[in-house]
Amino acid sequence: MYSSRFLSVILFILVSLSAQANTHRLPENITLERQNVALTLSPKQSEFSGYTLMHLAIKQSSDIVAYHVRDLVIESVELTHKGQTTSLEIVQPNEFDIVTHQLSKPISGQAKLQIRYKGKINQKTMGLFVADQQSGSPYIFSQFQEMEARTVFPGFDAPDKKARFEFSVDIPKQYDALHNTSVVSSQVQEERKIVRFAPSHKIYSDVLALAVGEFHSVKLKGTPNNSVVYAPKTITLNLPDDMSELVSNTVRFMEDYLDYPFPYSKLDFFVAPIDGLAAMENVGLIALNSHQIPEQDADGFAMCRFRKLIAHEVVHMWFGNDITMGWYNDYWMHESFAEFFAAKVLQALYPQETGCAFNPQSSAFFDDKHSARALRSEVKYRGDNEAIGQLAYTKGRSVLEMAELALGKAQFKTQMRAYVKQVAGANTSAPLFTQHFANRAWFEAFINAFITQSNYPLLTLSKQNAQIVIQQSSFDSSQDKRWTIPLTLKIWDGKALKTHKMVLNKARMVISNVPANAQIFLDTNGIGYFRYLDTTGNGKFPVAQLSRAEQASYIDNQEALAMAAKIDFMAYIDSLLHIINTLPHGTLEVSNALSTLQDTFVTLIPESLSDEYAHYLRSKLPSISEWPPILANQNGGLWLELYGLNLSDSSAISAAKQAYKGAPLSELAHRTAVLRVLVANASEQEYQTLLSQFAPSEKHIKEDLLDSLGYGNTHSQIKAFYDLLLSDATKGHDIDYRFQFPAFSPKHRAYAGEYIRSHKKAISKRIADDKLQWFPYNFITACSAKDAKIVKSTFADWQDVQGLDAKLNIVLEVINECAGNAKRSLQSVRDRLGKNQHSL
Numbered sequence: 143m144y145s146s147r148f149l150s151v152i153l154f155i156l157v158s159l160s161a162q163a164n165t166h167r168l169p170e171n172i173t174l175e176r177q178n179v180a181l182t183l184s185p186k187q188s189e190f191s192g193y194t195l196m197h198l199a200i201k202q203s204s205d206i207v208a209y210h211v212r213d214l215v216i217e218s219v220e221l222t223h224k225g226q227t228t229s230l231e232i233v234q235p236n237e238f239d240i241v242t243h244q245l246s247k248p249i250s251g252q253a254k255l256q257i258r259y260k261g262k263i264n265q266k267t268m269g270l271f272v273a274d275q276q277s278g279s280p281y282i283f284s285q286f287q288e289m290e291a292r293t294v295f296p297g298f299d300a301p302d303k304k305a306r307f308e309f310s311v312d313i314p315k316q317y318d319a320l321h322n323t324s325v326v327s328s329q330v331q332e333e334r335k336i337v338r339f340a341p342s343h344k345i346y347s348d349v350l351a352l353a354v355g356e357f358h359s360v361k362l363k364g365t366p367n368n369s370v371v372y373a374p375k376t377i378t379l380n381l382p383d384d385m386s387e388l389v390s391n392t393v394r395f396m397e398d399y400l401d402y403p404f405p406y407s408k409l410d411f412f413v414a415p416i417d418g419l420a421a422m423e424n425v426g427l428i429a430l431n432s433h434q435i436p437e438q439d440a441d442g443f444a445m446c447r448f449r450k451l452i453a454h455e456v457v458h459m460w461f462g463n464d465i466t467m468g469w470y471n472d473y474w475m476h477e478s479f480a481e482f483f484a485a486k487v488l489q490a491l492y493p494q495e496t497g498c499a500f501n502p503q504s505s506a507f508f509d510d511k512h513s514a515r516a517l518r519s520e521v522k523y524r525g526d527n528e529a530i531g532q533l534a535y536t537k538g539r540s541v542l543e544m545a546e547l548a549l550g551k552a553q554f555k556t557q558m559r560a561y562v563k564q565v566a567g568a569n570t571s572a573p574l575f576t577q578h579f580a581n582r583a584w585f586e587a588f589i590n591a592f593i594t595q596s597n598y599p600l601l602t603l604s605k606q607n608a609q610i611v612i613q614q615s616s617f618d619s620s621q622d623k624r625w626t627i628p629l630t631l632k633i634w635d636g637k638a639l640k641t642h643k644m645v646l647n648k649a650r651m652v653i654s655n656v657p658a659n660a661q662i663f664l665d666t667n668g669i670g671y672f673r674y675l676d677t678t679g680n681g682k683f684p685v686a687q688l689s690r691a692e693q694a695s696y697i698d699n700q701e702a703l704a705m706a707a708k709i710d711f712m713a714y715i716d717s718l719l720h721i722i723n724t725l726p727h728g729t730l731e732v733s734n735a736l737s738t739l740q741d742t743f744v745t746l747i748p749e750s751l752s753d754e755y756a757h758y759l760r761s762k763l764p765s766i767s768e769w770p771p772i773l774a775n776q777n778g779g780l781w782l783e784l785y786g787l788n789l790s791d792s793s794a795i796s797a798a799k800q801a802y803k804g805a806p807l808s809e810l811a812h813r814t815a816v817l818r819v820l821v822a823n824a825s826e827q828e829y830q831t832l833l834s835q836f837a838p839s840e841k842h843i844k845e846d847l848l849d850s851l852g853y854g855n856t857h858s859q860i861k862a863f864y865d866l867l868l869s870d871a872t873k874g875h876d877i878d879y880r881f882q883f884p885a886f887s888p889k890h891r892a893y894a895g896e897y898i899r900s901h902k903k904a905i906s907k908r909i910a911d912d913k914l915q916w917f918p919y920n921f922i923t924a925c926s927a928k929d930a931k932i933v934k935s936t937f938a939d940w941q942d943v944q945g946l947d948a949k950l951n952i953v954l955e956v957i958n959e960c961a962g963n964a965k966r967s968l969q970s971v972r973d974r975l976g977k978n979q980h981s982l
């Protein structure tokens with residue numbers, strides 16, 4: 143799955159309950175072989191009715207039968223065993239949604255369970271939900287990941303209980319129905335239509351799907367499974383030209399790499415604006431949010447992100463759907479493998495546009511704090527995995543890339559093939575995976591160090607007794623942890639480049655056979671899940687000897703060290719200013735430097751210093767009077783935002799105003815940047831005018847407005863923005879992370895907190911239950927003790943939201959850590975500003 147998300151993501155500490163062992167799991171000795179599900183439903187009705195028949199196989203004799211149910215009204219339960227049918231008493235589920243029927247005498251062998259029931263269609267993206275009600279042509283779609291299938295039919299809703307499913311639906315005759323498998327019959331009877339689908343492969347319930355509505359479709363010509371893209375008829379399908387090629391090539395790449403054919407016979411897509419979801423890997427019917435489809439004139443980076451998303455979902459057909467975690471604690475394996483191979487697909491098929499797939503780990507570090515949840519953690523409740531968030535993708539992929547780098551590509555591929563052969567069509571786990579690499583003594587300790595611990599290592603190079611020494615510690619020093627880390631070092635001795643492999647498994651090791659004056663680069667390929675600090679004094683590693691990904695890693699690492707006050711902050715700012723003043727305006731390096739300068743306003747500089755700091759930067763940055771040549775660059779928006787939004791530069795503000803007057807919104811270049819600058823500098827009346835653009839605009843322009851209107855500069859503007867987010871006008875758009883924009887500004891955090899505190903009810907109505915826990919992340923860029931207080935009081939009444947407490951702890955750890963580090967960084971800023979004023 144891919145959720146739409148905040149700046150970044152993560153975890154939590156489980157509430158420990160005194161539950162008996164395994165009451166959160168179904169009995170091991172009963173398996174589900176086949177299940178029929180028949181639903182009677184309509185997009186215009188809020189309730190549906192269902193009938194299900196489960197074919198059970200009971201290995202040892204059992205005096206119970208058990209299955210999952212949530213939010214369903216059970217009408218009857220009948221058990222058939224050895225030709226005898228008995229009615230079972232209706233029992234309420236336990237806190238893990240498990241219904242257990244005590245039987246009068248033990249049974250074994252084959253048994254059938256038949257259940258009649260009623261359920262409710264959701265308004266939010268959970269279980270079966272309805273969308274587009276306002277348009278007059280509503281449709282039903284499903285999202286079962288994770289543990290949501292149980293809200294649609296009673297069943298064995300667990301990844302180790304794979305079964306063949308046979309679905310049928312009874313719907314009003316004007317609608318179509320889509321499912322994981324093809325339609326085998328469709329019979330109209332008066333006003334109704336009964337649609338039966340082919341039986342599925344053996345799959346787990348999270349990846350089942352159902353859509354009911356009025357749809358149109360486009361064929362993806364030449365694809366190996368004759369893929370079709372469906373969409374509600376209210377949605378225009380503008381797919382990129384190379385979509386067919388992308389799907390075909392991804393399938394072929396995976397078949398070739400794994401030496402294992404595509405495991406299913408159908409690979410269709412369902413495209414719609416789905417709240418809170420970018421895409422979902424349902425077997426044979428991948429869900430794709432229409433907002434993820436790039437515009438016709440999208441740049442390389444946007445195309446790269448889209449291709450990576452599609453490749454990711456297609457890869458899930460192998461990793462996740464065919465090879466499935468044995469339990470949810472290994473959910474990280476689904477996302478990590480999907481990300482790992484999606485990046486490989488991009489590198490193989492689009493080598494010129496892989497920028498979006500660099501540095502898998504860089505966004506993960508952000509909130510992988512000690513209080514974060516480890517990738518492999520106990521899971522009992524729905525939403526526990528939602529709590530891991532982005533780390534399952536980024537950190538997990540980075541660990542796989544480190545493994546591949548250490549073993550070499552060919553060796554890694556050979557062992558992956560052997561692994562896939564063993565677990566094909568079945569369940570897997572982290573231990574099963576690491577077993578295949580047992581010929582490397584360090585492998586298991588390495589994987590476990592990264593998947594069972596939070597936070598990440600800081601590797602420090604130093605010179606002691608004419609030798610180079612490498613040490614490890616936790617990046618966040620409040621706790622000390624150890625990792626086993628395979629390293630491939632790049633060594634430059636002034637003449638030639640060499641590599642050196644080692645496994646760091648102690649706090650401190652001497653790097654042998656390397657000259658004491660050599661320059662060493664620690665993050666070969668830019669993939670390491672660690673940060674690094676060079677205190678040898680041997681000078682900077684020559685940039686020309688680094689790949690693009692390694693250069694990006696170097697830049698990202700320096701930023702992290704500066705933000706955490708591990709190097710001098712203003713010396714770092716000087717290096718950014720140097721880049722901006724010496725390199726061509728449109729380069730990637732300049733883009734990074736510009737956006738980092740912007741970040742410093744959000745994550746470090748307090749309101750009291752912000753004017754002076756902006757003044758200092760303006761005095762050191764290029765003075766721009768002619769904006770059109772700057773805006774002609776792909777990164778023109780970054781220039782405009784930094785100057786117009788953060789530096790209040792009058793020429794940038796006029797340039798934004800001119801651009802806005804000169805073109806309709808639909809044709810406006812750098813639309814988001816222009817809008818943000820206008821919003822940040824708007825009078826009340828101007829803000830109202832911009833706000834009024836929302837209702838009549840096309841969906842993609844609405845998206846840009848939602849990314850801009852939160853930059854208002856007064857409380858009434860922020861209130862108007864938040865009211866818009868919570869209104870019906872934004873249905874079908876993600877709203878959760880957009881609450882963070884006003885909170886980016888230190889001076890508006892208190893007001894943002896107060897609004898959120900007093901609108902808990904309205905917010906809860908719009909956000910899926912398991913996603914509500916992320917709301918504190920809207921304040922994760924805050925950086926002072928005062929901010930921490932604001933955040934605590936904002937969420938004081940949210941303790942009933944599952945997982946929220948743990949998220950709040952992470953956010954508070956980020957804020958407090960930042961506040962601690964900021965003391966040194968801000969001293970560096972004050973010293974410089976003081977000096978600067980002196981010299982004036």
Ligand SMILES: [Zn+2]
Nearest residue numbers: 143144477480
């Ligand atoms: Zn995924």
